[in-house]
Amino acid sequence: xxxxxxxxxxxxxxxxxxxxxxxxxxxxxxxxxxxxxxxxxxxxxxxxxxxxxxxxxxxxxxxxxxxxxxxxxxxxxxxxxxxxxxxxxxxxxxxxxxxxxxxxxxxxxxxxxxxxxxxxxxxxxxxxxxxxxxxxxxxxxxxxxxxxxxxxxxxxxxxxxxxxxxxxxxxxxxxxxxxxxxxxxxxxxxxxxxxxxxxxxxxxxxxxxxxxxxxxxxxxxxxxxxxxxxxxxxxxxxxxxxxxxxxxxxxxxxxxxxxxxxxxxxxxxxxxxxxxxxxxxxxxxxxxxxxxxxxxxxxxxxxxxxxxxxxxxxxxxxxxxxxxxxxxxxxxxxxxxxxxxxxxx
Amino acid sequence: xxxxxxxxxxxxxxxxxxxxxxxxxxxxxxxxxxxxxxxxxxxxxxxxxxxxxxxxxxxxxxxxxxxxxxxxxxxxxxxxxxxxxxxxxxxxxxxxxxxxxxxxxxxxxxxxxxxxxxxxxxxxxxxxxxxxxxxxxxxxxxxxxxxxxxxxxxxxxxxxxxxxxxxxxxxxxxxxxxxxxxxxxxxxxxxxxxxxxxxxxxxxxxxxxxxxxxxxxxxxxxxxxxxxxxxxxxxxxxxxxxxxxxxxxxxxxxxxxxxxxxxxxxxxxxxxxxxxxxxxxxxxxxxxxxxxxxxxxxxxxxxxxxxxxxxxxxx
Numbered sequence: 001x002x003x004x005x006x007x008x009x010x011x012x013x014x015x016x017x018x019x020x021x022x023x024x025x026x027x028x029x030x031x032x033x034x035x036x037x038x039x040x041x042x043x044x045x046x047x048x049x050x051x052x053x054x055x056x057x058x059x060x061x062x063x064x065x066x067x068x069x070x071x072x073x074x075x076x077x078x079x080x081x082x083x084x085x086x087x088x089x090x091x092x093x094x095x096x097x098x099x100x101x102x103x104x105x106x107x108x109x110x111x112x113x114x115x116x117x118x119x120x121x122x123x124x125x126x127x128x129x130x131x132x133x134x135x136x137x138x139x140x141x142x143x144x145x146x147x148x149x150x151x152x153x154x155x156x157x158x159x160x161x162x163x164x165x166x167x168x169x170x171x172x173x174x175x176x177x178x179x180x181x182x183x184x185x186x187x188x189x190x191x192x193x194x195x196x197x198x199x200x201x202x203x204x205x206x207x208x209x210x211x212x213x214x215x216x217x218x219x220x221x222x223x224x225x226x227x228x229x230x231x232x233x234x235x236x237x238x239x240x241x242x243x244x245x246x247x248x249x250x251x252x253x254x255x256x257x258x259x260x261x262x263x264x265x266x267x268x269x270x271x272x273x274x275x276x277x278x279x280x281x282x283x284x285x286x287x288x289x290x291x292x293x294x295x296x297x298x299x300x301x302x303x304x305x306x307x308x309x310x311x312x313x314x315x316x317x318x319x320x321x322x323x324x325x326x327x328x329x330x331x332x333x334x335x336x337x338x339x340x341x342x343x344x345x
Numbered sequence: 346x347x348x349x350x351x352x353x354x355x356x357x358x359x360x361x362x363x364x365x366x367x368x369x370x371x372x373x374x375x376x377x378x379x380x381x382x383x384x385x386x387x388x389x390x391x392x393x394x395x396x397x398x399x400x401x402x403x404x405x406x407x408x409x410x411x412x413x414x415x416x417x418x419x420x421x422x423x424x425x426x427x428x429x430x431x432x433x434x435x436x437x438x439x440x441x442x443x444x445x446x447x448x449x450x451x452x453x454x455x456x457x458x459x460x461x462x463x464x465x466x467x468x469x470x471x472x473x474x475x476x477x478x479x480x481x482x483x484x485x486x487x488x489x490x491x492x493x494x495x496x497x498x499x500x501x502x503x504x505x506x507x508x509x510x511x512x513x514x515x516x517x518x519x520x521x522x523x524x525x526x527x528x529x530x531x532x533x534x535x536x537x538x539x540x541x542x543x544x545x546x547x548x549x550x551x552x553x554x555x556x557x558x559x560x561x562x563x564x565x566x567x568x569x570x571x572x573x574x575x576x577x578x579x580x581x582x583x584x585x586x587x588x589x590x591x592x593x594x595x596x597x598x599x600x601x602x603x604x605x606x607x608x609x610x611x612x613x614x615x616x617x618x619x620x621x622x623x624x625x626x627x628x629x630x631x632x633x634x635x636x637x638x639x640x641x642x643x644x645x646x647x648x649x650x651x652x653x654x655x656x657x658x659x660x
Contacts, residue, residue, distance in 0.1 A: 080556050102560070109558030122549035126571040135567075136557045183553070190557070 010094055011055035012194060012226050013079065018052045019087035020074050020250075021045040024298070046297045048074040049250045050305075051088070053324070056194075061220065061227040063241030063258070065234060065273070069297070071250035072230045073117075076198040079228060080114045081105050092194075110140050113187035117199040119179035123171040129182055130167035133157070137189045153189065159222075160185040160215060177208035184215060188223070196228045201236065213240060234277050238262055246270050249297055249305040252324060256331030266333045268310050268343070304336065312337040370652045377648040380641040387638055391447040398440035399426075403606060410435045414624045432612070432627045433619055434604075441607060442631050446638065448608040452522050453589040457581055459527025460588075464534020465577065469565045471535065472542025483539070486532035494529040494591055501525045502600040515603035522601055526588050537580050541573035575653035582646030586639045593635055609635045 024044040025031045033042045049071045056062045064072045077083045079090060081097065090098040097108060116122035123132055133153045137144065144152075154164035160181040171179055180200060187195060197216065201209040213236065219225055229240060237244055237258060244261045246253045246269065254267040265271045272288040292309040295301050301308065304317040316336050324332040325339055337343050362368055371377050390397060400407050412435035415424045423430060429438040471482040505521055506514045514521070545551065546569060554564045589609075595601040596610030597617075604615055609631045616627025 077552075082552055082555060102558075106558050109556070112556075114553065114556040116549040116553060118549055122553050124550045124554075124568050124572070127568075135559075139557070139559060139563075186553070186557075 012058045012093060013056040013228065014091040015052055015054050015075075015079070015088065016091065017088040018049055018075070018078060018085055018090065020049040020071070020078055020083060021047055021086045044298050047250055047300050048297060049078065050300065052247070052250070052252050054245050054252065054255055056226060056228055058226055059224060060242040061229055061240055063229045063231060063237040063244045064247060065231060065237055065244060066247035067232065070247045072232070072247055073198050074250070075247070076114070076196050076228065076230045080112065080196050110190045111192055112194045112196065113190060113192040114196040114198065115183055115187050115200045118203045119176055119183050120203070122183050123179055125171055128168050128170055132182070133167070133186055133189055136186065140190050156185045156188050159188070159219070176204050177212060180204060180212050181215060184212070184219070188219065193224070194226045194228070198230045199232070202231065202233065216240075234274065246273065249295065249300065251305050252334060253306070254331060254333045255324065256329075260329050260331050264329070266327065266331065266338050266343070267335050268312055268337065269306050312343060367652050371648070374648055376644055380644040380648070383637060384641045384645065387446060387634070388450065390443050391450050394443035394447045398443045400437040400440040402436045402441040402444050408435050414619065417626050417630070429630050430626050432616060433624070438627065438630060441612060442609070442634055445607050445609045445612050445631060446634060448519065448602060448606065449589050449592055449610070449635070449638070452519060452526070452592045452608065453585045455523045456526035456588040456592070457584045459523060460530050460534055460584060461577070461581060463528070463531040465538050465570070467531065468535040468538025469542055469570065472539040473546055473561060473565050473569065479539075482535065486535050489529070490532045494526070495594060497529045498525045498591065498595055499598065499600060502595060506600065515605070518602050522592055522595065526591050530584060530587070533580060533584060534577070537576050538573060541576050542569055545569045545572050579646060579650045579653055582642055582649060586642040586646065589635070589639055589642075
């Protein structure tokens with residue numbers, strides 16, 4: 001490690017102790033509860049994201065994985081500015097973004113775009129493809145003439161493999177894969193440098209998934225994009241990601257380079273996740289069976305969130321929350337058992 | 346590949362509408378077809394009243410009191426000049442009905458336009474912005490709805506009549522009617538629009554518009570509103586019928602259009618005094634026109650609701 005920080009080494013995106021709680025009991029009356037014959041005031045909240053810190057370097061594709069309900073999409077929406085965090089900071093290119101007004105976010109909107117999970121819902125059904133693609137371009141480049149915008153849209157459509165002669169059609173006339181291409185094209189119209197992809201292929205047919213994924217990789221090569229890629233599909237991670245962050249119950253378990261993570265998973269949860277990926281060569285699959293229930297994100301356990309399902313858990317895990325610890329191979333793992341080196345023993 | 350996809354002839358707007366789902370269902374529904382035909386006939390008569398009507402009921406020079414209370418031509422003792430007979434002042438009833446329908450339709454449409462402008466903007470704001478503004482606007486709507494439309498209208502019109510005097514009131518009666526009917530019923534629109542906006546704003550295309558940096562006005566007007574149009578269409582047809590009825594009721598009560606410029610309601614009302622002296626047609630014929638007009642609009646509204654909202658329970 002050197003002390004001189006080159007301008008390029010500054011992370012493009014940095015999350016610092018990011019937290020998001022969704023308050024369940026809104027209003028005074030809802031906070032009143034009856035407990036043991038007594039009326040108490042209690043405000044419950046879903047702890048969707050707890051104390052997540054990570055950074056995305058320029059040009060990389062950081063994948064965020066985890067089971068459903070672990071807060072992956074919430075992270076994506078927080079970064080995109082669709083939600084405001086309850087705590088922590090989001091820094092984009094060194095500048096805080098989480099406390100900005102809509103006008104303050106405007107310059108970022110051209111740099112940061114989002115691709116959504118469901119291509120059937122993410123395109124306005126009453127707008128033709130041309131309208132949908134031209135609108136952001138007109139909006140962000142008021143100086144551009146009509147003809148320029150039209151040419152640019154046609155060019156973007158060609159890069160995503162959608163024939164520009166289809167541009168007068170409505171989204172319902174396209175298949176799911178084509179729609180997702182159009183959604184990608186819409187994100188690319190403003191020439192972003194950073195793309196948040198919230199499970200962009202999970203609503204697609206398996207045969208189409210690879211096409212869309214390759215399209216996104218191509219766009220990455222050609223335009224030098226940086227991705228924050230949310231997914232629950234580990235095979236996609238292996239194909240797409242440069243680094244992986246594993247989330248469990250809104251908490252970061254493990255953050256490592258893709259290769260390191262797949263070759264040498266350290267956190268017990270990561271191991272269980274990876275063992276669940278079906279292998280062709282498997283005659284005797286050695287799945288790690290997770291027992292027990294996921295705790296509700298309303299009443300988070302005091303210690304390690306994975307405590308209730310972990311085979312290595314001890315008393316320390318029950319009371320003390322593990323913090324991510326840097327390992328020699330560059331990965332960061334939040335686990336007492338890994339820290340104390342009692343996993344393989 | 347492109348030759349496959351581009352060899353179709355670009356369809357004209359009319360044939361697109363004709364071949365759409367709505368057009369198809371329209372052709373398969375005789376009630377809707379007949380209703381629209383009748384409505385178009387009435388609307389045509391109303392729009393071209395000055396050309397069709399044999400007399401001008403607003404021109405006192407063409408009215409002769411000696412012609413009063415002639416029966417329609419199929420009854421003995423009729424004057425062949427007057428198709429539906431004459432009213433108590435000697436006006437040709439056919440011409441007066443044409444002009445009256447014109448007034449009724451105009452008041453109905455303008456009042457609904459006013460309701461729509463108020464209701465849609467309030468509904469959009471309440472639904473999209475939410476929070477306190479939503480609570481405030483919806484409570485206002487509740488308060489407005491707890492007064493009956495007619496009660497508000499009667500009080501307002503009676504007060505204005507007393508304030509400005511009959512002369513001025515009669516001159517501007519049409520504007521007062523539009524204003525009071527328009528303002529009294531905005532909550533219908535506001536609630537419907539708010540409900541659809543709440544459903545639409547959770548969809549991902551709204552999120553994507555926000556990520557693209559579009560402002561709330563643009564998202565509301567260009568993205569959410571076009572997707573909330575179908576309930577607005579449905580409610581509009583029903584509200585036109587309601588507005589026409591409200592206008593007729595108010596005119597019948599003497600708070601609407603003056604006898605010198607009668608709408609359907611005031612015609613019915615003016616004939617009411619003569620119904621027991623045998624001149625039933627002065628009330629009955631405009632009454633039938635009013636009922637038919639409102640009925641076909643409601644039937645069209647019903648059909649539209651069935652087409653645009655198939656999930657609705659049809660009891």
